[in-house]
Amino acid sequence: MAQRTFLAVCAALVLLAVAAAQAPQARDVKLVGDRFKPLTYDAMTPDQKTMVEHLFAGERGGAGGPFNVLLRSPQMGDVAQQLGAQLRFHTSLPARLNELAIIMTARHWTAQYEWYAHRRLALQAGLSAAIADAIAAGRRPSSMSPDEEAIYNFGTELFDTKQVTDATFQAAIMKFGERGVVDLIGVMGYYTLVSMALNVDRYPLPAGVKPDLLPLR
Secondary structure, eight states: OHHHHHHHHHHHHHHHHHHHHHSOOGGGOOOOOSSSOOOOGGGSOHHHHHHHHHHHHSSSOSOOTTHHHHTTSHHHHHHHHHHHHHHHHSOSSOHHHHHHHHHHHHHHHTOHHHHHHHHHHHHHTTOOHHHHHHHHTTOOOSOOOHHHHHHHHHHHHHHHHSSOOHHHHHHHHHHHHHHHHHHHHHHHHHHHHHHHHHHHHTOOOOTTOOOOOOOOO
């Protein structure tokens, strides 16, 4: 019995070592940027290294997108990435609706990389390509489920008028509750920060990928 227990413990340790060896490591980070020169791990300050290590240890498992920019203010950036992880992975909204709110934010800001990354995630979560294509073109989708329509109306009014009407607010409350409405405001606010960081940096799309979004005005 003792020998079997010893062998089982050894096997478990080997599996943990293999998993650790295969997992991406913060020191191997390869950041991307344009106006903000991509940082290397060895050149980072201790606070920047801490932020990168938190990114790799979290559910993203990497540091793509706006984080090369946010690393310039690592205390703020680390808090921001924690907020983003909460709003992306632990929101009360279903992933399909959360991603709808994100791509609406990307469209509002014409944030090409954000659109590129989250359109795919939206489709994977069950959003129809027709809805995504209509949003890309700046048109109201012709066919939405009631919960999608509640997200679309709320986001459109908030972005276009900086307010939401009582009717739109109550429709969202009826569908998602107060927590859902606050999560919706939060995710659009966080991805507004992401969009601004990406646009200011002129963050590049992957090689061979063409921008999907045309200017709306």
